[in-house]
Amino acid sequence: MSGLAAIPSTSASTGCGDAPVLRERGQREVFCGLTGIVWLHRKIQDAFFLVVGSRTCAHLIQSAAGVMIFAEPRFATAIMDDRDLAGLADANDELDRVVTRLIERRPDIRLLFLVGSCPSEVIKLDLSRAAARLSQRFAPAVRVLSYSGSGIETTFTEGEDACLAALVPTLPAEPAEAPSALLVVGALAEVVEDQLGRLLAALGIGTVRFLPPRRATELPPVGRNTRFILAQPFLAETARLLEKRGARRIAAPFPLGAEGTTLWLRAVADAWGIDAATTRGVTAVGEQRARQAMTRARELLAGKRIFFFPDSQLEIPLARFLSRELGMELVEVGTPYLHRQLLAEELALLPAGTALSEGQHVDNQLDRARAARPDLVVCGLGLANPLEAEGITTKWSIELLFTPIQGYEQAADLAELFARPLVRRARLRV
Numbered sequence: 001m002s003g004l005a006a007i008p009s010t011s012a013s014t015g016c017g018d019a020p021v022l023r024e025r026g027q028r029e030v031f032c033g034l035t036g037i038v039w040l041h042r043k044i045q046d047a048f049f050l051v052v053g054s055r056t057c058a059h060l061i062q063s064a065a066g067v068m069i070f071a072e073p074r075f076a077t078a079i080m081d082d083r084d085l086a087g088l089a090d091a092n093d094e095l096d097r098v099v100t101r102l103i104e105r106r107p108d109i110r111l112l113f114l115v116g117s118c119p120s121e122v123i124k125l126d127l128s129r130a131a132a133r134l135s136q137r138f139a140p141a142v143r144v145l146s147y148s149g150s151g152i153e154t155t156f157t158e159g160e161d162a163c164l165a166a167l168v169p170t171l172p173a174e175p176a177e178a179p180s181a182l183l184v185v186g187a188l189a190e191v192v193e194d195q196l197g198r199l200l201a202a203l204g205i206g207t208v209r210f211l212p213p214r215r216a217t218e219l220p221p222v223g224r225n226t227r228f229i230l231a232q233p234f235l236a237e238t239a240r241l242l243e244k245r246g247a248r249r250i251a252a253p254f255p256l257g258a259e260g261t262t263l264w265l266r267a268v269a270d271a272w273g274i275d276a277a278t279t280r281g282v283t284a285v286g287e288q289r290a291r292q293a294m295t296r297a298r299e300l301l302a303g304k305r306i307f308f309f310p311d312s313q314l315e316i317p318l319a320r321f322l323s324r325e326l327g328m329e330l331v332e333v334g335t336p337y338l339h340r341q342l343l344a345e346e347l348a349l350l351p352a353g354t355a356l357s358e359g360q361h362v363d364n365q366l367d368r369a370r371a372a373r374p375d376l377v378v379c380g381l382g383l384a385n386p387l388e389a390e391g392i393t394t395k396w397s398i399e400l401l402f403t404p405i406q407g408y409e410q411a412a413d414l415a416e417l418f419a420r421p422l423v424r425r426a427r428l429r430v
């Protein structure tokens with residue numbers, strides 16, 4: 001059987017394309033956008049992330065990225081103390097001093113992000129002006145940019161969106177006569193980037209670039225001949241700014257699972273006018289191998305009921321993958337924000353009638369989860385322990401950002417991430 005033939009058709013139904021969504025506004029249980037630094041600092045190897053925040057911010061980053069004890073870290077927190085917060089010290093002068101010391105000590109830094117936090121926003125410290133001032137001082141060796149990772153403005157994965165959005169205006173302009181180039185947008189593990197790059201090359205896509213790049217000195221050019229495709233679903237602002245610079249988005253589901261990866265590659269192939277037989281020739285083997293590798297997880301997960309709390313914005317693509325490729329039943333799929341345009345292809349693939357929710361009222365949602373007694377709940381760290389104590393099996397959504405999960409080779413690992421908590425719970429019961 002050809003891999004592509006195994007994909008259920010979407011033309012007969014719009015799935016959840018225009019399904020009603022429960023919109024909730026209440027207390028949220030989600031990390032702030034500072035969390036993105038934990039994966040972004042590994043990605044751009046000559047960048048440094050300086051959080052302008054409090055001891056709480058420093059603790060968050062340190063404990064989330066605590067595994068990096070052997071390498072010299074590429075992130076830090078400039079801690080604002082009581083004098084700063086009370087307006088007794090000139091926070092701009094202090095920031096300039098900290099940045100100067102940092103750049104003297106770390107001549108490898110080419111790109112410095114000043115990352116705003118709740119405290120810096122509360123005292124209205126203007127980090128974009130600080131970044132412009134410092135950029136002027138340290139140009140051309142170091143470029144200084146800013147974005148907000150504050151919990152007032154951003155949730156969890158929005159930090160990456162804010163970071164990449166800050167980069168977009170600094171990307172060089174692509175010459176008008178340049179041939180079409182593909183830009184893959186969203187931080188991916190290098191192993192995933194290499195695999196997808198090989199598949200895109202096999203399709204015949206001549207120039208493929210990635211945002212963020214591995215080095216700040218390799219910023220991809222952008223212009224009217226740039227077609228871009230998102231590799232992560234939470235990059236609405238980055239996509240908007242790329243379009244403003246003339247680039248055109250290729251709409252596609254996200255490369256999660258065998259089906260998602262094929263549809264993602266096929267969308268690029270279609271945009272380049274590559275014929276179906278060539279595309280099938282490139283994707284069939286990987287897709288088939290991925291489907292086979294998921295057999296064990298499918299046996300464990302088929303028919304199990306899953307409930308998503310809103311957290312990473314990966315929920316809808318994951319729900320599509322788990323229901324269509326692993327046979328799981330979707331009890332509720334919550335997401336912090338539902339970008340209908342970016343997720344249109346994903347929504348069309350969800351089973352009709354899936355309960356969707358956007359935003360959060362954590363108490364109401366906990367009540368619904370308890371009443372439904374799902375087999376597995378996907379949620380943030382703060383909710384996982386209490387739910388486990390109540391006998392509900394959980395999966396931490398943050399792991400989905402720290403683990404390579406995109407592409408054919410990772411499809412089985414992604415499936416295993418959901419199977420493992422169920423296996424562990426079954427063992428504990430024995």
Ligand code: SF4
Pocket residue numbers: 032033034053054056057058060116117118119149150151152
């Ligand atoms: S930015 Fe705000 S929410 Fe995030 S760690 Fe700092 S104080 Fe907490």
